[in-house]
Amino acid sequence: MFENLQDRLGSILNGLTGRGSLSEADVSVALREVRRALLEADVALDVVRSFTDRVREKAVGAEILKSIKPGQMVVKIVHDELIEMLGGEGVGIDLHAPAPVVVMMxxxxxxxxxxxxxxxxxxxxxxxxxxxxxASLDTRRPAAQEQLRQLGAQASIDTLPVIAGQSPTDIAARAVQAARLGGHDVVILDTAGRTHIDEPLMVEMADIKRKSNPHEILLVADSLTGQDAVNLARNFDERVGITGLVLTRMDGDGRGGAALSMRAVTGKPIKLIGVGEKMSELEEFHPRRIADRILGMGDIVSLVERAAENIDAEKAAAMAAKMAKGKFDLDDLADQLRQMQKMGGMGGIMGMMPGMAGMKDKMAAAGLDDKLFGRQIAIIQSMTKAERANPDLLKHSRKKRIAAGSGTDAAAINKLLKMHRQMADMMKMMGGKGKGGLMKQMMG
Ligand code: GDP
Ligand code: MG
Incomplete structure (x- = not known):
């Protein structure tokens, strides 16, 4: 089995004590291990290189979350970047074309x-x-056409009757014609392969394409393909022009590095994956799963994700403690507004709290509307430190200054102050209620 990247990073990570942001050195050390993991997963060398360059650019200077190690932070960045490079989820076969839609394999x-x-x-x-x-266009292997016929019979799918002596291009033309006459929505052309890429194969594929005008051209590739994956994908794409990829044998113990290589050189989506020999063993492609597999380490990633959540929870707990004591100044309100924006606005927060539906209406009536968050934060930012700590200082002339500074008016400021008073009261009530306070229970 593959050595786990987490184990391997372990000893090195313990040596890294830097906090704050990732240094060039932290990133280099971690990337050396990531590079090894990618190569072991059979990602092509060129792709590994350009990929690690991209990660380096993103990682150096990135903020390290509390309670995790710099190397783990790098790995999280690597993981996110992998997902992005592998492309979106659920790009199915495109059938948006006049019937019969031709799909060429x-x-x-x-x-x-x-x-x-x-x-x-x-x-x-x-x-x-x-x-x-x-339709089987494989006239090279004697049993190929019979293989497809049997699969068709097994699944009750029509297959084009075999006529001996026809060329692949003739069969392609006949298949499209038969599909048109037979009222088929889709016609799939199963072409012949070679053990390796050669000129005759590319010429044959180009001829078939010209004759049948396919809407989709899917490159089927074994996920165990190693460093050849790049050549394979690039050749087929340049010479024939593929519209997508299908990776087979994902049920094997390969790490799926070919997925990254082929996606990187062609930019074409991975549409489906084969996970077994049976008819039903075909699945949609999920970039996250493949990224986990390539790195072989879902655990570090979830660790980092939990750390990110904990930071928010810590902030919320500190806020709750302050509220419980009845202290809630305008700086706290600004913090709260930012958190709310992050958590999906009022709807999101109230949705998390049992029995809070009525509260939501009340707050809306008080002017606590999602769209106002940004403006309200701007108002608070236009205040001095003393004003934020003690809103009672805010008399007419100060309000005028703040209105000018935040591009609002006195009415908006009064509304904000009213909301602050209401929230301070409400928070005090919630903070003091029950065991540890409702707010603490909710956020803890
Ligand atoms: P072709 O020459 O490209 O047409 O390849 P075939 O479709 O004939 O497949 C070659 C072999 O690979 C057959 O034994 C298949 O059963 C097997 N195969 C195809 N896809 C998968 C897959 O996703 N997983 C596994 N385990 N075997 C597969
Ligand atoms: Mg075949």
């Missing part, structure tokens, strides 16, 4: 084209109620 021999053809046909037919025709 390309790839090396043994990559799983024929199996995936049947899996996709089965999926479109059962889930989307599409009428699908499959």
């Amino acid at each position: 390309v790839g090396l021999q043994g990559s799983g084209k024929t199996t995936t053809t049947a899996k996709i046909a089965n999926r479109l037919s059962t889930r989307e109620k599409k009428k699908v025709l499959m």
Whole structure:
């Protein structure tokens, strides 16, 4: 099995005591290990290089969350960047074209084209109620056409009858014609592969494409493909022009590095993954899962995510303690407003509190509207420190100054002060209520 990146980082991380922000040295040490993990996951060398450069740029100077180590922080940044590079979720097969929509499967021999053809046909037919025709264009391997016919029979999917002696391009043209006549929504062309990329294969694929005008051209690739993944994807994309990728054998113990390599060089979405030999073993692609797998370490990532949550919880607890004592000045209000903005506004906060629906209306009536948060923060920022600590200082001339500074008017300031008084009262009440206070219970 692969050595866990977390174990490996362990000893190095203990040596790093820096707090605050990530230094160039912290990042370099951690990235050396990340680089090794990526190479072990079979990510292509070029891709590893450009990827670590991007991470370095983002990581140096990034703030380190309390209670985690700098190396772990780097790993979190790596993980997020991986997800981003792997692309969005759930990009399905695009069928937005006049019927019959032609889907062409390309790839090396043994990559799983024929199996995936049947899996996709089965999926479109059962889930989307599409009428699908499959055609084998593999005239090279004697049993290839029979293999597809059997899969079709097994799943009750139509297959194009075999006519001996036809060329792949002729079969392609006949398949499209048959689909048109047969009222099929989709026709899937299962092409022949080679053991490696060569000129005749590329010429054949280009010819088939010209003859059949496919809407989707899916490159089927074995997820265990190593450093060749880049070459493979680049060649097929440049010579044939692919619209997406399907990775097979994700049920194996490969780490899925090929996904990153192929996505990085083509920029084309990974549409589906094969997770077994059975007809049903085809799944949507989830970038997060693959990122976890490439790094082999979901635990560090969740640790960092929890640390981020705890910081907010700590702030909230400190606030609750202050409120319990009845101290709630305008600085506290500004903090509270910022937290509220972060937590999805009033709706989000009230939604988290049992029995608070009425409170929400009350606060709205007091002018505590989500859209006002930004303006209210601006008003508070225009005040002096003394004014924020003691709102009673705010007489007419000061209000005029603050209104000018925040681009608001005296009415808005009065509204804010009224809200502050109401909130201070409410917070005091909540802070003092029951065991440890409602606020503490809620935030703790
Ligand atoms: P083709 O030459 O590209 O058409 O490849 P095939 O579809 O004939 O597949 C070659 C072999 O790989 C067959 O034995 C399939 O059952 C197997 N295979 C295809 N996809 C998967 C997959 O996602 N997982 C596993 N474990 N095996 C697969
Ligand atoms: Mg085949």
